[in-house]
Amino acid sequence: MRLDLPDLGGVDPPQPGWAKRLPADERIFLWVVLASVAVMSAFTIGWLWLGDQNPPTASYHTSAARFATKTQAFAERYKGKDGRVHVPVGKDAYLMAYRYGFYPTLVLKAGHPSRIWLSAIDTLHGFSIVGHGVNLNLQLAPNHAYGAVFTPTKPGKYLVVCNEYCGLEHHKMQITLYVER
Ligand SMILES: [Cu+2]
Numbered sequence: 001m002r003l004d005l006p007d008l009g010g011v012d013p014p015q016p017g018w019a020k021r022l023p024a025d026e027r028i029f030l031w032v033v034l035a036s037v038a039v040m041s042a043f044t045i046g047w048l049w050l051g052d053q054n055p056p057t058a059s060y061h062t063s064a065a066r067f068a069t070k071t072q073a074f075a076e077r078y079k080g081k082d083g084r085v086h087v088p089v090g091k092d093a094y095l096m097a098y099r100y101g102f103y104p105t106l107v108l109k110a111g112h113p114s115r116i117w118l119s120a121i122d123t124l125h126g127f128s129i130v131g132h133g134v135n136l137n138l139q140l141a142p143n144h145a146y147g148a149v150f151t152p153t154k155p156g157k158y159l160v161v162c163n164e165y166c167g168l169e170h171h172k173m174q175i176t177l178y179v180e181r
Contacts, residue, residue, distance in 0.1 A: 058115075058146070058147035058149075059144055059145060059146045059147065060144070060145050061143060061144060061145075062119060062143060062144065062145045063143055064119075064120075064121040064122070064142050064143065067094075067096060067119040067121060067145055068096060068121050070094055071094040071095065071096045071103065071104070074093070074094040074104075075094070075103070075104040078091075079104070080107075083105070084104070084105045084106070084107045084178060085104040085105060085106050085107065086107045087106055087107065087108055087109075087114060089109050089112045089114075090112075091114075092114075092115045092116075092117055092147070093106055093108070093114060093115070093116045093117065094116070094117045095116050095117070095118050095127075096118070096119055096120070096121050097118070097119070097120045097121070097125035097126075097127065097140050097162060097173075098120070098121050098122050098125075099122055099123065099166055099167050099169070099173075100162075100166070100167065100169040100170065100172050100173040101173060101174075101175065102127075102160060102162075102173075102174075102175035105175060105176065105177075105178070106177055106178065107178040107179075107180055108152055108177065108178070108179050108180070109179070109180060109181075110152055110153060110154060110155045110179050110180065110181055111151070111152075111153060112151065113149055113150070113151040114149070114150060114151070114152075115147050115148065115149050115150075116147070116148050116150065117145045117146070117147050118138065118140050118145065118146050118147075118148060119140055119141075119142065119143075119144060119145045119146070120140040120141060120142045121142060122142065123142065123166050123167070124139065124140070124141055124142070124164050124166060125139075125140045125162045125164050125166050125173070126138065126139055126140060126161070126162045126163030126164035127140055127148070127160060127162070127163075128160065128161050128162070128163040129150070129158050129159070129160055129177065130158075130159040130160070130161060131158070131159060132152070132153075132154060132156070132158055134150070134152070134158065136148060136150055137163055139163075139164055140164075152177075152179040154179065155179050155180055155181045156179055157176050157177070157178060157179075158176065158177040158178075158179060159174060159176060159177075160174060160175045160176070160177050161173065161174045162174070
């Protein structure tokens with residue numbers, strides 16, 4: 001059977017091998033794209049090693065209730081008369097984020113690396129240390145604990161803020177981290 005198609009006119013079928021003969025401008029465009037991809041990939045890989053702002057490799061799965069219980073037990077154990085939790089050198093600390101704050105108030109020793117286990121117990125929060133040349137800014141998701149290793153060099157007060165919008169009072173969400181000699 002022969003289909004009676006209307007003659008549209010003017011449209012010639014492509015010549016055989018047309019895909020192998022790219023016009024010069026398209027060839028240039030192709031090289032620009034490939035070069036951009038190579039440069040961006042190099043930056044990504046470089047940042048991974050040199051950027052020093054990567055999520056902690058230590059993390060584990062937990063639940064909000066389990067993490068809160070663990071943090072509370074840790075806080076009770078090391079709480080001082082000042083109401084702050086004095087973390088012994090070499091001991092892992094626990095800190096939980098909630099709407100709209102952090103618990104407990106930690107006191108660390110200057111010059112010693114300390115690991116702080118962090119998690120959020122209600123919704124997505126952030127943990128960001130501001131100033132003092134510290135480069136630590138983490139996202140905290142509920143049901144996951146992240147072990148951030150951090151060596152405070154200078155004694156003093158370190159401001160910690162939540163960097164993930166978490167509700168109407170997100171802007172008030174902060175805590176002070178104390179670092180002692
Ligand atoms: Cu928050």
